[in-house]
Amino acid sequence: MPRVALLANEGSGTGCDPDDLERLLVRHGATVDVFPIVGLREAVATGPDRLAVAGGDGSIAPAAAAAGEVGAALAVIPSGTANDFARGAGLPSDPDEACRIAAAGTRERVRELARMDGRPFVNVASAGLAARAASLAAPHKQRLGVVAYVLGAARAALTEPAVPCRLSADGREVFDGAAWQVIVSSSGHFGAGSSVAEADPSDGWLDATVIEAGTRARLVLHGWGLRSGRIADQTGVRHFRAEELDLDVPADTGYNVDGEILSRGGARFTVEHEAYRLIVG
Structure with missing residues (x-):
C-alpha cells in the first residue's frame, strides 16, 4: 500500500476539497497524509512513496523538485484553471481517475526540470x-x-x-x-x-x-x-x-x-x- 503525501491548494481554479481527494486516494489503495500547498517541506519529511499535488500549474514545479530530491514519484491531480501540464502529459482531468493513478498507477516517465535563476x-x-x-x-x-x-x-x-x-x-x-x-x-x-x-x-x-x-x-x-x-x-x-x-x-x-x-x-x-x-x- 503506497504512502502518499497530498499537497492540496484549496484556492486553485477548481477549488479542490482535500477531504474528498483523500477519500478517493484511500479508496484506490493508498495511505494518505494531507498538507496545505505551503506545507511542501513537511510533506516530504514524512518520507512518502509518492508526492501528489492538487493545484494549478504553478504548484507543480516545486513539488517536482522536492519529489526528485527525496526519490518519491510525483503524481498530479489537476485542479487549476488551465491545467496545461496535465494536458501535455496526457493526465486525466477527472478527479477520481487522477486519484486512481496517483494511488495505484504503475507507469512512470522520467522528466527534466527547468529553472529560471534557480x-x-x-x-x-x-x-x-x-x-x-x-x-x-x-x-x-x-x-x-x-x-x-x-x-x-x-x-x-x-x-x-x-x-x-x-x-x-x-x-x-x-x-x-x-x-x-x-x-x-x-x-x-x-x-x-x-x-x-x-x-x-x-x-x-x-x-x-x-x-x-x-x-x-x-x-x-x-x-x-x-x-x-x-x-x-x-x-x-x-x-x-x-x-x-x-x-x-x-x-x-x-x-x-x-x-x-x-x-x-x-x-x-x-x-x-x-x-x-x-x-x-
Whole structure:
C-alpha cells in the first residue's frame, strides 16, 4: 500500500476539497497524509512513496523538485484553471481517475526540470506578451475559466509594446533585437491550450522561441501558431535549443512562469536532466 503525501491548494481554479481527494486516494489503495500547498517541506519529511499535488500549474514545479530530491514519484491531480501540464502529459482531468493513478498507477516517465535563476518550472517561462496576457486574465479566471486567457491575450496584443532583448544559447549570442515574446520551454504547454511542439520534457534540452517584433496584424497569425503548436515554423519566429540560456531584457520586464507572474530584468535558464519521476498511468 503506497504512502502518499497530498499537497492540496484549496484556492486553485477548481477549488479542490482535500477531504474528498483523500477519500478517493484511500479508496484506490493508498495511505494518505494531507498538507496545505505551503506545507511542501513537511510533506516530504514524512518520507512518502509518492508526492501528489492538487493545484494549478504553478504548484507543480516545486513539488517536482522536492519529489526528485527525496526519490518519491510525483503524481498530479489537476485542479487549476488551465491545467496545461496535465494536458501535455496526457493526465486525466477527472478527479477520481487522477486519484486512481496517483494511488495505484504503475507507469512512470522520467522528466527534466527547468529553472529560471534557480526557480523551478515545468511548462514554460515567457517574457513579453504572455506575462501581460496572464495579468489581464487573472481577475476573470474564476468567472470565465479558460476564456479569460483568450481575452487577456487579445488585449495584450493590442496594447503591449515589444521587448528589447538579447538571447544567448550555451554562451553564443543567437538573437539581439525587439521581440513580442520570448518563450523558454520544458514541456512547452501553456496559456490554456498553447504549445511549442518542438519542446520535449524528457530530452534534457531547453527550447527557446523568439517571436520577433513586427506588425500587430501578424500577431493574429502568431496566435494561431501558438494554439496549433507550430509557432516555430512561422516567418518572423526563431527557435533555438540549448542546455543554458541567458536572456537580457530591461529591468522590471514581466515574466509568466508556469502561470505565476514575476517582474525582473535578465535571467539565466538551466535544465536538470532526469530530475523526477512522473506517474502517468
